[in-house]
Amino acid sequence: xxxxxxxxxxxxxxxxxxxxxxxxxxxxxxxxxxxxxxxxxxxxxxxxxxxxxxxxxxxxxxxxxxxxxxxxxxxxxxxxxxxxxxxxxxxxxxxxxxxxxxxxxxxxxxxxxxxxxxxxxxxxxxxxxxxxxxxxxxxxxxxxxxxxxxxxxxxxxxxxxxxxxxxxxxxxxxxxxxxxxxxxxxxxxxxxxxxxxxxxxxxxxxxxxxxxxxxxxxxxxxxxxxxxxxxxxxxxxxxxxxxxxxxxxxxxxxxxxxxxxxxxxxxxxxxxxxxxxxxxxxxxxxxxxxxxxxxxxxxxxxxxxxxxxxxxxxxxxxxxxxxxxxxxxxxxxxxxxxxxxxxxxxxxxxxxxxxxxxxxxxxxxxxxxxxxxxxxxxxxxxxxxxxxxxxxxxxxxxxxxxxxxxxxxxxxxxxxxxxxxxxxxxxxxxxxxxxxxxxxxxxxxxxxxxxxxxxxxxxxxxxxxxxxxxxxxxxxxxxxxxxxxxxxxxxxxxxxx
Amino acid sequence: xxxxxxxxxxxxxxxxxxxxxxxxxxxxxxxxxxxxxxxxxxxxxxxxxxxxxxxxxxxxxxxxxxxxxxxxxxxxxxxxxxxxxxxxxxxxxxxxxxxxxxxxxxxxxxxxxxxxxxxxxxxxxxxxxxxxxxxxxxxxxxxxxxxxxxxxxxxxxxxxxxxxxxxxxxxxxxxxxxxxxxxxxxxxxxxxxxxxxxxxxxxxxxxxxxxxxxxxxxxxxxxxxxxxxxxxxxxxxxxxxxxxxxxxxxxxxxxxxxxxxxxxxxxxxxxxxxxxxxxxxxxxxxxxxxxxxxxxxxxxxxxxxxxxxxxxxxxxxxxxxxxxxxxxxxxxxxxxxxxxxxxxxxxxxxxxxxxxxxxxxxxxxxxxxxxxxxxxxxxxxxxxxxxxxxxxxxxxxxxxxxxxxxxxxxxxxxxxxxxxxxxxxxxxxxxxxxxxxxxxxxxxxxxxxxxxxxxxxxxxxxxxxxxxxxxxxxxxxxxxxxxxxxxxxxxxxxxxx
Numbered sequence: 004x005x006x007x008x009x010x011x012x013x014x015x016x017x018x019x020x021x022x023x024x025x026x027x028x029x030x031x032x033x034x035x036x037x038x039x040x041x042x043x044x045x046x047x048x049x050x051x052x053x054x055x056x057x058x059x060x061x062x063x064x065x066x067x068x069x070x071x072x073x074x075x076x077x078x079x080x081x082x083x084x085x086x087x088x089x090x091x092x093x094x095x096x097x098x099x100x101x102x103x104x105x106x107x108x109x110x111x112x113x114x115x116x117x118x119x120x121x122x123x124x125x126x127x128x129x130x131x132x133x134x135x136x137x138x139x140x141x142x143x144x145x146x147x148x149x150x151x152x153x154x155x156x157x158x159x160x161x162x163x164x165x166x167x168x169x170x171x172x173x174x175x176x177x178x179x180x181x182x183x184x185x186x187x188x189x190x191x192x193x194x195x196x197x198x199x200x201x202x203x204x205x206x207x208x209x210x211x212x213x214x215x216x217x218x219x220x221x222x223x224x225x226x227x228x229x230x231x232x233x234x235x236x237x238x239x240x241x242x243x244x245x246x247x248x249x250x251x252x253x254x255x256x257x258x259x260x261x262x263x264x265x266x267x268x269x270x271x272x273x274x275x276x277x278x279x280x281x282x283x284x285x286x287x288x289x290x291x292x293x294x295x296x297x298x299x300x301x302x303x304x305x306x307x308x309x310x311x312x313x314x315x316x317x318x319x320x321x322x323x324x325x326x327x328x329x330x331x332x333x334x335x336x337x338x339x340x341x342x343x344x345x346x347x348x349x350x351x352x353x354x355x356x357x358x359x360x361x362x363x364x365x366x367x368x369x370x371x372x373x374x375x376x377x378x379x380x381x382x383x384x385x386x387x388x389x390x391x392x393x394x395x396x397x398x399x400x401x402x403x404x405x406x407x408x409x410x411x412x413x414x415x416x417x418x419x420x421x422x423x424x425x426x427x428x429x430x431x432x433x434x435x436x437x438x439x440x441x442x443x444x445x446x447x448x449x450x451x452x453x454x455x456x457x458x459x460x461x462x463x464x465x466x467x468x469x470x471x472x473x474x475x476x477x478x479x480x481x482x483x484x485x486x487x488x489x490x491x492x493x494x495x496x497x498x499x500x
Numbered sequence: 501x502x503x504x505x506x507x508x509x510x511x512x513x514x515x516x517x518x519x520x521x522x523x524x525x526x527x528x529x530x531x532x533x534x535x536x537x538x539x540x541x542x543x544x545x546x547x548x549x550x551x552x553x554x555x556x557x558x559x560x561x562x563x564x565x566x567x568x569x570x571x572x573x574x575x576x577x578x579x580x581x582x583x584x585x586x587x588x589x590x591x592x593x594x595x596x597x598x599x600x601x602x603x604x605x606x607x608x609x610x611x612x613x614x615x616x617x618x619x620x621x622x623x624x625x626x627x628x629x630x631x632x633x634x635x636x637x638x639x640x641x642x643x644x645x646x647x648x649x650x651x652x653x654x655x656x657x658x659x660x661x662x663x664x665x666x667x668x669x670x671x672x673x674x675x676x677x678x679x680x681x682x683x684x685x686x687x688x689x690x691x692x693x694x695x696x697x698x699x700x701x702x703x704x705x706x707x708x709x710x711x712x713x714x715x716x717x718x719x720x721x722x723x724x725x726x727x728x729x730x731x732x733x734x735x736x737x738x739x740x741x742x743x744x745x746x747x748x749x750x751x752x753x754x755x756x757x758x759x760x761x762x763x764x765x766x767x768x769x770x771x772x773x774x775x776x777x778x779x780x781x782x783x784x785x786x787x788x789x790x791x792x793x794x795x796x797x798x799x800x801x802x803x804x805x806x807x808x809x810x811x812x813x814x815x816x817x818x819x820x821x822x823x824x825x826x827x828x829x830x831x832x833x834x835x836x837x838x839x840x841x842x843x844x845x846x847x848x849x850x851x852x853x854x855x856x857x858x859x860x861x862x863x864x865x866x867x868x869x870x871x872x873x874x875x876x877x878x879x880x881x882x883x884x885x886x887x888x889x890x891x892x893x894x895x896x897x898x899x900x901x902x903x904x905x906x907x908x909x910x911x912x913x914x915x916x917x918x919x920x921x922x923x924x925x926x927x928x929x930x931x932x933x934x935x936x937x938x939x940x941x942x943x944x945x946x947x948x949x950x951x952x953x954x955x956x957x958x959x960x961x962x963x964x965x966x967x968x969x970x971x972x973x974x975x976x977x978x979x980x981x982x983x984x985x986x987x988x989x990x991x992x993x994x995x996x997x
Contacts, residue, residue, distance in 0.1 A: 007848065008868075009823050018882060019819050020806065182679050186714065189687045216822065217683065309517065322516050325713065326506050351504065371505075385515060 008148040009174070012215045013039050013075045024220040027195075027239070028068060029231075035218070038071070043145065045069075046076035048135050050143040054107060056081035059157065061100050061127075063087040063110030063118060066202050066225050069132045071211060073109065074202065078155065078174075079145035085157045085169065086203035090480045093120055095167070099159050100125045103169050103358055109135060151175040157358055158205055158299050169358035170299045172205075177212040179351040180302035183324035184209075185217065187307050188243075188293065193266055195220045197235055197244040199227040204481045206245050206273055209303035227482070229253045236263055247274030247482045248281055249421065251292070255284050262289060269293050273304060274483045279318045280415040286314060296320035296389050300373055302352040305329075306387050319386040320379075326350050330372070331381055338380065343390055346377045378405065395486050397426035397434050402464050404436050406486060409467065412460045413438060418448040423476045424467060425489045438467035439489055441476060448472075505645040506671070509712045510536050510572045521717040524692075524736070525565060526728075532715070535568070540642065542566075543573035545632050547640040551604060553578035556654065558597050558624075560584040560607030560615060563699050563722050566629045568708060570606065571699065575652065575671075576642035582654045582666065583700035587977045590617055592664070596656050597622045600666050600855055606632065648672040654855055655702055655796050666855035667796045669702075674709045676848040677799035680821035681706075682714065684804050685740075685790065690763055692717045694732055694741040696724040701978045703742050703770055706800035724979070726750045733760055744771030744979045745778055746918060748789065752781050759786060766790050770801060771980045776815045777912040783811060793817035793886050797870055799849040802826075803884050816883040817876075823847050827869070828878055835877065840887055843874045875902065892983050894923035894931050901933055901962055903983060909957045910935060910964075915945040920973045921964060922986045935964035936986055938973060945969075 009015075013035070016025075021036035033041075054060060060077060062084045064070040077084045085103045087096055087110075100108060100121055108129035110118045115131050122129030149155075155174045159167040196214065198221050200207035214221040222235050227250055235241040246254070251270055269291030277294060285292045291313060295304035306329060308321030323329045327350030331338045338344040349372045356364035367374050378390040391405040398404070406424035413422045421441040426434040442448045450470050457466045477488035506512075510532070513522075518533035530538075551557060557574060559581050561567040574581045582600045584593055584607075597605060597618055605626035607615045612628050619626030646652075652671045656664040693711065695718050697704035711718040719732050724747055732738040743751070748767055766788035774791060782789045788810055794801035803826060805818030820826045824847030828835045835841040846869045853861035864871050875887040888902040895901070903921035910919045918938040923931035939945045947967050954963045974985035 009848075010825055015822060019822065182683070185682060185687065186679070189689060190682065191686050191688055325512060325516065328507055351506075 007151040007175075009151060009178075011078055011145075011147055011149055012174075012212075013042055013078065014147065016215045016218055020218045023218050025214060026068060026071060027220055027222045029225075031068070033068065035215075038068075038075070041068075042072045042075045043079065044140050045072045045135070046079040046145055047140040047143050048138040049076055049080060049082075049109075050145070051139045051141045052107070052130075052135065054080055054082050056146075057083065057153075058106040059083045059085050059103050061085045061087055061103070061105040061108040061110075061121075062203070063089065063096070063108060063114055063121075064132070064203075065089055065111060066198065066207065066223050067111060068223070069111065070202055071223070073132075074156075074208070074211060075215070078149055081146050081150075081153065083154045083157060083171075085159075086208065088159070088203050088480050089114070089201070093117065093124070096121050097124045099167060099169070100127060102167075103157050149174045151178065154355075156208065158203065158208070160299050168360050168363060170354050171356060171358050172299075172302050172354055176302040176352050176354060177209070178216065179326060180209055180304070181213045181216045183326055183350070183352060184213065184304060184307070186325045187309055188268075188271075190217050190219075193240075193242060194268070195222060195239075195241050195243070197222040197224065197232060197241045199224040199232055199250070200245055200247075200481050205297075205299045205303045206481055210245060229257050233257045236267055237261075240266065242266055242268040243271060245271045245273065248272065248277045249478070249482050251277075251285065252281055255281075255288055255290065258288055258290070267291075271295055271304070271307075273297060274481055277318070278411045278414040280411070282317050286317070294318075294320050296346075296377075296379075296387060298375065298377075300354045300375070301327075301348060301350070302354070305348050305350055305352060308386075312386070316382075316384075316386050318388065319382070320389050321387060322385060323348070323350065323387075324352075327352065329381070329387060331379060331387075332374075340383045341380050343378055343380045346375045346379045346387070346389070347372050348375060349373065395425070397424075397436050399426070399429070399434050399436070399464055400432040404465055406436065409436055409438065409461065409465055412457075413440065413453070413467075415460075416448070416453070416456055418443055418446040418452070420444075421476050423484050423486060423489050425486050425493065427469065427493055429468075432464075435468040436465065437469040437471065437493065439471045439473050439476060439492070441473055504648040504672075506648060506675075508575055508642075508644055508646055509709075510539055510575065511644065513712045513715055517715045520715050522711060523565060523568060524717055524719045526722075528565070530565065532712075535565075535572070538565075539569040539572045540576065541637050542569045542632070543576040543642055544637040544640050545635040546573055546577060546579075546606075547642070548636045548638045549604070549627075549632070551577055551579050553643075554580065554650075555603040556580045556582050556600050558582045558584055558600070558602040558605040558607075558618075559700070560586065560593070560605060560611055560618075561629070561700075562586055562608060563695065563704065563720050564608060565720070566608065567699055568720065570629075571653075571705070571708060572712070575646055578643050578647075578650065580651045580654060582656075583705065585656070585700050585977050586611070586698070590614065590621070593618050594621045596664060596666070597624060599664075600654055646671045648675065653705065655700070655705070657796050665857050665860060667851050668853060668855050669796075669799050669851055673799040673849050673851060674706070675713065676823060677706055677801070678710045678713045680823055680847070680849060681710065681801060681804070683822045684806055685765075685768075687714050687716075690737075690739060691765070692719060692736075692738050692740070694719040694721065694729060694738045696721040696729055696747070697742055697744075697978050702794075702796045702800045703978055707742060726754050730754045733764055734758075737763065739763055739765040740768060742768045742770065745769065745774045746975070746979050748774075748782065749778055749917075752778075752785055752787065755785055755787070764788075768792055768801070768804075770794060771978055774815070775908040775911040777908070779814050783814070791815075791817050793843075793876075793884060795872065795874075797851045797872070798824075798845060798847070799851070802845050802847055802849060805883075809883070813879075813881075813883050815885065816879070817886050818884060819882060820845070820847065820884075821849075824849065826878070826882075826884060828876060828884075829871075837880045838877050840875055840877045843872045843876045843884070843886070844869050845872060846870065892922070894921075894933050896923070896926070896931050896933070896961055897929040903933065906933055906935065906958065906962055906964065909954075910937065910950070912957075913945070913950070913953055915940055915943040915949070917941075918973050920981050920983060920986050922983045922990065924966065924990055926965075929961075932965040933962065934966040934968065934990065936968045936970050936973060936989070938970055 017039035157169040198210040296306040297304035331344040333344035514536035522532040654666040695707040792801035793803040828841040830841035
């Protein structure tokens with residue numbers, strides 16, 4: 004049998020529903036037909052620039068219409084987008100461009116200097132979207148179909164362990180992710196999804212894929228601004244927002260005693276275990292939250308709490324999406340209910356592997372099953388509870404301590420705005436937990452308050468042995484807590500009062 | 501890469517949403533969990549009967565819970581269901597069972613004698629659902645995953661030309677059909693689909709697949725009963741009904757001046773070109789109709805009129821579903837807009853071929869494109885208008901005449917209930933159209949009335965040269981007009997006044 008193909012997604016969408024809105028930005032509203040026209044123009048320029056099928060193209064931009072065009076344009080050329088995180092240092096960018104063997108680096112105009120610098124250091128031609136406009140739009144042959152198993156994007160994992168690895172995601176991975184989510188959450192013609200997560204992150208990118216596959220408007224925000232997101236939900240028809248915990252918390256605070264409009268469907272919550280106190284806060288304000296579990300390697304969510312169980316199973320990340328499977332393993336065997344082990348997943352949205360990492364791939368992906376390195380358990384009904392990232396595990400005197408658990412407890416203290424927990428080396432116990440706390444504005448919290456609270460809620464060995472008050476926590480581009488960076492702070496005594 | 505698999509659909513559905521309603525029949529309401537339990541029991545008995553992976557099992561039953569169990573049970577065993585049309589003659593049944601090399605024939609209790617007879621004539625073990633219960637439920641190994649490219653069902657095409665051919669549909673074909681429909685029509689948690697089309701026909705079977713893939717209740721009716729369907733829409737939460745024209749017409753008459761509840765989403769209309777007058781009638785009563793085009797070979801609809809265009813493009817079957825493609829070809833080349841040619845389609849829901857018909861397959865399916873043998877055209881926006889089945893084409897004095905066009909015109913006569921047109925051999929013109937007409941009850945219509953009407957609405961050569969008043973039209977199990985049978989009537993002067 005020949006390889007599976009599909010009509011080019013943007014072409015097909017623009018053909019099927021040309022007048023539907025594709026993108027809403029601060030400045031303009033574009034239909035799929037308009038987006039297609041602009042994208043084909045860009046693809047044509049890229050073609051005259053010399054970009055070939057299967058070449059890797061580094062894309063370095065924040066969310067914008069041009070960034071969206073760029074992503075779709077790659078599909079017309081059969082080229083692969085290496086989506087660079089705009090928060091990285093030059094050194095990190097150079098590593099990724101080199102590691103993924105990019106043929107070109109293309110990015111937004113405001114990053115012109117950085118683009119040049121990376122280009123120079125990697126000996127790779129680089130140009131900005133503005134410079135690209137200097138190239139002709141020549142009649143060029145574009146691919147009318149996409150090959151489902153071909154790679155579409157490469158996204159580097161945040162790299163909290165070892166050096167970053169490029170996760171290859173095929174058209175098929177993105178397709179199944181979008182379709183599987185639709186089977187769980189449903190699709191209605193009123194849906195409008197807000198993307199405040201960057202498009203170089205799978206959480207944002209997956210919204211773009213849903214847009215073209217569902218025929219759904221995406222509200223594109225360049226950065227997460229509580230006021231703008233709140234306004235988009237209240238006044239602009241947004242029905243769904245992808246968020247991480249800290250964003251959700253901010254939005255709920257902004258909501259105050261108001262209520263979202265009836266057409267609001269919910270918050271898709273990803274990016275790590277959510278504190279229960281936050282979920283209760285959302286429930287109190289009648290804000291539906293769909294907890295999810297996923298990662299770059301699974302093209303975003305692979306486990307999601309279905310609306311049916313949003314309240315009954317609060318704190319759970321849910322069950323696998325329809326075509327996916329989930330197993331919890333300890334010493335190579337499936338665990339029983341409530342027993343913590345490694346989260347292992349399988350499904351058509353799971354990456355075929357990391358670019359040029361045959362050994363890691365062999366270790367990580369076996370017969371379609373991806374070893375996530377994350378820890379969790381299933382309850383008696385098969386619902387997943389994510390306990391922690393394995394690499395963050397604190398082992399103290401032989402006892403396992405999961406930072407997220409302690410963070411969950413401490414963040415239920417009203418005066419605590421954010422909290423991060425890491426292990427600190429300890430002569431006696433091997434390692435002990437320590438906590439970094441951001442206190443809510445205008446409130447006063449002492450170490451004594453915390454000590455008293457902990458005594459009640461945490462077993463002795465789980466209680467942080469040191470408390471640091473800080474004015475922010477280190478987070479990555481998607482607001483995910485960087486515990487590794489906390490560990491650095493600890494070593495360097497930086498940011499610490 | 502290994503072959504693509506998915507968790508067994510019923511298992512996964514029962515795991516994800518055990519308490520959701522799967523089936524509603526006259527007698528009972530079953531959740532997915534209950535359906536799973538019963539199905540596994542049946543699968544276990546089938547296993548102890550000796551049914552093996554990849555074996556073909558003829559299924560001979562009308563719509564019932566047991567029929568549904570049977571279809572899902574096959575998936576646990578990796579066996580292939582040959583879905584027999586219960587309206588066939590023994591001779592036709594024997595042909596299909598033999599042609600598809602069935603290892604067993606299993607069917608409903610009321611067909612016990614026929615089952616025995618077919619079994620005898622084909623030397624194939626046969627038994628009824630009741631007899632199956634005599635077999636033990638032994639602990640047997642069932643497949644936990646389905647192989648997407650493996651065949652799941654074989655359905656014989658109605659065989660209006662030549663001898664019937666078994667259309668092989670894989671899990672993948674059924675999956676993509678369900679998912680593609682969802683991307684077009686949307687999915688909401690309120691959806692409840694009514695299946696009055698038989699499950700041995702792809703129109704009914706595809707609803708069952710949607711049920712388990714979406715997690716959606718199906719109201720299962722053993723036959724089409726206007727009163728029961730009307731009641732299910734008005735009082736039982738049914739949101740969608742799959743119909744053919746004659747069913748829709750009856751339902752609209754029954755609706756009278758009433759209105760369907762607000763949660764009613766629409767009628768999925770298949771089974772051939774629909775008369776415009778019927779579509780207008782539906783529009784007047786605010787009944788949304790989704791016109792579709794599809795066939796057994798495409799696992800049901802492959803082209804559907806999106807809700808966005810339901811009124812603007814009345815009479816059109818719409819555009820291809822997202823993963824599908826459509827071409828109109830004449831003499832091997834794509835036609836221009838409004839030019840009639842053969843309808844050719846491509847997509848992941850298209851069958852890999854007919855069972856043991858290598859030559860037909862080679863002729864019919866080329867590089868994924870299926871030559872349907874149907875005639876149609878696209879308008880300037882790419883919307884499909886199905887003109888007719890090629891085999892029904894009447895060529896009269898060198899002019900092409902499409903029966904469906906004439907039927908559409910005549911059925912706009914208020915007193916006409918149904919009309920069927922075929923060609924009749926003619927010494928002078930080669931062939932001329934003749935019409936069979938069912939007059940609405942309590943109304944009087946004369947040949948003179950019709951002649952006067954025709955004169956106004958049809959070019960001279962298109963006007964039926966003979967009119968036969970009949971009290972019914974020959975239709976197959978899914979109410980599709982059998983023009984071949986009309987031609988027989990003509991030859992034998994049967995049923996003709």
